[in-house]
Amino acid sequence: MSLQAVIILYRYALEPIAPFSWFGIKVCPIELVAALRLCTVLRQTREDLYARHQRRAGEKSVEERSFLRDACTSLTIKFGGEAIIGVSPGVYIAAQTIVEYIPVIPRMSLGAELPLSIVDGFTRALLFCSLIPKPVITHASPIIASSPWTLLLSSLVRHRNGGLFITSMFSFLEPTPLTLATPAAIKPYGWTATEIWCAPFITGLYALLTHAQPFWAELHSVISTVLGNTGDKVGPMDPEAARVTEKIKTQ
Secondary structure, three states: OHHHHHHHHHHHOOOOOOOHHOOOOOOOOHHHHHHHHHHHHHHHHHHHHHHHHHHHHHHOOOOOOOOOHHHHHHHHHHHHHHOOOOOHHHHHHHHHHHHOOOOOOOOOOHHHHHHHHHHHHHHHHHHHHHOOOHHHOOOOOOHHHHHHHHHHHHHHHHHHHHHHHHHHHHOOOOOOOOOOOOOOOOOOEEEEHHHHHHHHHHHHHHHHOOOHHHHHHHHHHHHHHHHHOOOOOOOOOOOOHHHHHHHHHHH
16 A cells, blocks of 8 residues: 555545534544444453453452443543543443443454554554644643653653553452552553553654654754765655654554
């Protein structure tokens, strides 16, 4: 698939769709797919944790699942990390309802997850290269708008890490009642999880390629010089082409 074909497909995935557009609600296909994907992964994780608990302790301390608890988990991960950007909470509640009524969902496996990495690439490209950078680089304060640290920290916190931290700390996904526990992110080697470091890495690479802030333009020039380019000044990449590049990298 050529770069231009991916760009066209990405543009289509960002177009508002009916029936949401009839009521003035801007929901695009990629947001719907992302909502269903997140709710499905959370259900798979819950069922896996339940199976482990059964093997270890049987039905001891198991709490009856409630739709409200599962919906709160999805909303906390989405909006506890990505704040107020993106799709409406109602879409995630609807996606949670649909996923809960599916009789059987296969367990996670390499054969199933590998094709779905294409979907993850699109949704992460939207988040890392569009939703996260824009509020920072267009901020009214010049100090914030030009700060690379603000951009990277925003990406780190907003990419579900805040939401995952909360749900992990209160054991939302466990089959037992809510209890305080050490979040996986701050356990030994928790920092090695891809979900933690990929967000600032991809956002920073996108900012480097597109010169989103003066710092990244200067850094790009320095890197180019170190690599032996002594000719014309390095120019920024087209944002759409850069998003496609990051999509491919995140798969």
